[in-house]
Amino acid sequence: MTEHAKNKNAGQGRFSQMPQHKRLLGVWWVLNMLVLGALAAYVLRVLALS
Amino acid sequence: MNGIALSGLYLFVVLIPLGLAMAGMREPRGFWDEAASGMGMLAFAILLAEFLLSGRFKAMSGGVGMDITMRFHQLLARSCLVLAILHPFFYQTPFGRALPYDPTRQLTLAEPGLALATGAAAWVLLPAFVLLSLARDKVFKTYEGWRWTHGLGAALIAFLAWHHTVYAGRYAQDPALAAVWTGLLAIALASLLSVYLVRPLLQRARPWRVASVEKVADRTWEAVLKPEGHKGLEFRAGQFGWINMGHSPFSLAENPFSIASAPAESGVLRFIIKELGDFTNTIGNVPPGTIAYVDGPFGNLTIDGIKATGHALIAGGVGIAPMLSILRQLEAERDDRPVIVVYGNRIADQIVAGAELRSLCSKDNRHLVQCLSEPPEGWAGETGMLDGALVRRVFGSTPDPDWLYILCGPPAMMSGVEVALIGLGVPSDRILLERFTYD
Numbered sequence: 001m002t003e004h005a006k007n008k009n010a011g012q013g014r015f016s017q018m019p020q021h022k023r024l025l026g027v028w029w030v031l032n033m034l035v036l037g038a039l040a041a042y043v044l045r046v047l048a049l050s
Numbered sequence: 051m052n053g054i055a056l057s058g059l060y061l062f063v064v065l066i067p068l069g070l071a072m073a074g075m076r077e078p079r080g081f082w083d084e085a086a087s088g089m090g091m092l093a094f095a096i097l098l099a100e101f102l103l104s105g106r107f108k109a110m111s112g113g114v115g116m117d118i119t120m121r122f123h124q125l126l127a128r129s130c131l132v133l134a135i136l137h138p139f140f141y142q143t144p145f146g147r148a149l150p151y152d153p154t155r156q157l158t159l160a161e162p163g164l165a166l167a168t169g170a171a172a173w174v175l176l177p178a179f180v181l182l183s184l185a186r187d188k189v190f191k192t193y194e195g196w197r198w199t200h201g202l203g204a205a206l207i208a209f210l211a212w213h214h215t216v217y218a219g220r221y222a223q224d225p226a227l228a229a230v231w232t233g234l235l236a237i238a239l240a241s242l243l244s245v246y247l248v249r250p251l252l253q254r255a256r257p258w259r260v261a262s263v264e265k266v267a268d269r270t271w272e273a274v275l276k277p278e279g280h281k282g283l284e285f286r287a288g289q290f291g292w293i294n295m296g297h298s299p300f301s302l303a304e305n306p307f308s309i310a311s312a313p314a315e316s317g318v319l320r321f322i323i324k325e326l327g328d329f330t331n332t333i334g335n336v337p338p339g340t341i342a343y344v345d346g347p348f349g350n351l352t353i354d355g356i357k358a359t360g361h362a363l364i365a366g367g368v369g370i371a372p373m374l375s376i377l378r379q380l381e382a383e384r385d386d387r388p389v390i391v392v393y394g395n396r397i398a399d400q401i402v403a404g405a406e407l408r409s410l411c412s413k414d415n416r417h418l419v420q421c422l423s424e425p426p427e428g429w430a431g432e433t434g435m436l437d438g439a440l441v442r443r444v445f446g447s448t449p450d451p452d453w454l455y456i457l458c459g460p461p462a463m464m465s466g467v468e469v470a471l472i473g474l475g476v477p478s479d480r481i482l483l484e485r486f487t488y489d
């Protein structure tokens with residue numbers, strides 16, 4: 001990658017250097033994790049209440 | 051709606067039921083039973099959210115693009131399926147009658163009955179439905195047949211799952227949660243009605259007529275549509291529409307095609323259509339005067355409103371259609387920013403609008419690079435595939451990151467070019483792409 005481009009990209013993170021399909025998979029993965037996190041909170045409340 | 055808003059809305063819809071169940075006053079059952087009920091609720095909520103990500107809702111797909119929305123729909127189907135399949139296996143509480151001293155039904159699961167039968171039916175149908183979608187091309191003779199099955203099948207599974215959730219679900223005995231489930235089901239079914247009924251009705255009031263269909267290259271045709279009694283379609287260069295030629299507006303025999311004409315050519319719509327299957331193989335037989343319907347515009351392969359010091363239009367095969375629209379519009383607006391058009395085909399006979407492209411790119415700051423993988427003798431352009439190597443030859447090792455790079459063509463070409471551009475330092479948000487297939 002050129003210096004110019006590196007400077008431009010600085011701060012934008014790895015996400016902006018991923019092809020579109022990988023970004024989509026990344027978003028899907030994060031959403032799945034958030035949903036599973038919510039499921040964990042939902043299930044673990046049983047322990048908190050008991 | 052941009053990606054973040056769309057993800058936020060998805061999470062909101064999917065997590066509301068779980069949140070309401072947690073907030074409800076009902077004592078939870080044991081750990082494993084709660085895991086089972088949680089998975090069931092999530093699976094059903096994702097199933098319902100899928101309806102909004104499946105149809106042609108500009109509010110949903112307008113920001114991220116139709117192809118991304120459809121891909122997201124396919125990925126979420128997998129999440130839904132896993133949760134739905136696991137759901138029944140985690141229950142440990144026995145089935146049984148409601149006990150008089152257990153009004154909140156902590157000690158027994160609903161007795162086997164209709165509500166369990168509907169759940170079981172949905173549980174069996176859902177994997178079959180997903181498998182059918184994955185094997186679509188092999189199972190269905192026509193794309194329309196698949197669309198009918200997918201729409202009606204989804205509605206059936208959603209209804210069965212709703213019945214099971216509301217009548218067998220313990221938390222859904224809470225009226226607020228039951229109302230949320232019913233509301234979400236109603237929205238999901240309304241989305242189907244909107245696609246299958248309301249839109250066709252609106253389209254019926256705005257018919258088009260085929261003005262001409264002419265062969266413009268090997269197995270490639272240009273179809274021109276004229277509005278019949280209305281002003282036409284407002285769209286942005288690079289967008290596409292679902293086109294129905296010669297069928298009732300209620301028919302699902304419609305196909306997505308990029309608009310190749312510029313918005314500045316008020317009224318008519320031009321399409322470049324490549325012979326590829328049932329409908330497109332017969333496009334040459336569509337007589338002028340045929341009634342047509344256009345649902346659109348959709349898609350965000352468009353440069354409007356995006357700051358750029360120049361444009362690179364990179365097209366493979368019939369992917370030239372949206373590029374022609376963009377180039378024609380730039381010309382109509384006398385836009386003097388630099389443009390590089392990179393256009394790849396297999397053979398010279400496949401080149402569409404070659405003379406026009408050469409004329410549009412004859413200005414000082416415009417440049418046309420043509421590439422053929424099977425060039426004829428004496429071919430003066432580039433040879434080989436439109437791939438990363440060609441991108442490096444055309445744009446050098448430092449493509450300008452302030453330009454916009456617009457890609458459309460076969461999937462392998464787009465992936466190769468996208469990866470090459472990113473490798474050369476172009477941020478991915480400077481690359482726009484539109485896929486012609488969703489799989």
Ligand SMILES: Cc1cc2nc3c(=O)[nH]c(=O)nc-3n(C[C@H](O)[C@H](O)[C@H](O)COP(=O)(O)OP(=O)(O)OC[C@H]3O[C@@H](n4cnc5c(N)ncnc54)[C@H](O)[C@@H]3O)c2cc1C
Pocket residue numbers: 116187192193194290304305306307308309321322323324325326327328329330331349368371372484485486487488
């Ligand atoms: C956004 C977009 C823009 C497109 N623009 C153009 C264009 O400008 N010029 C061009 O020649 N082609 C374009 N296509 C591809 C074109 O839609 C298909 O080639 C065409 O629909 C094939 O129809 P068929 O009946 O001939 O083939 P079929 O034998 O019915 O189907 C072949 C394949 O085409 C796809 N397809 C068919 N019908 C549909 C549909 N209703 N919706 C989505 N996909 C479908 C499916 O992947 C299917 O497996 C575009 C596709 C998309 C998604």
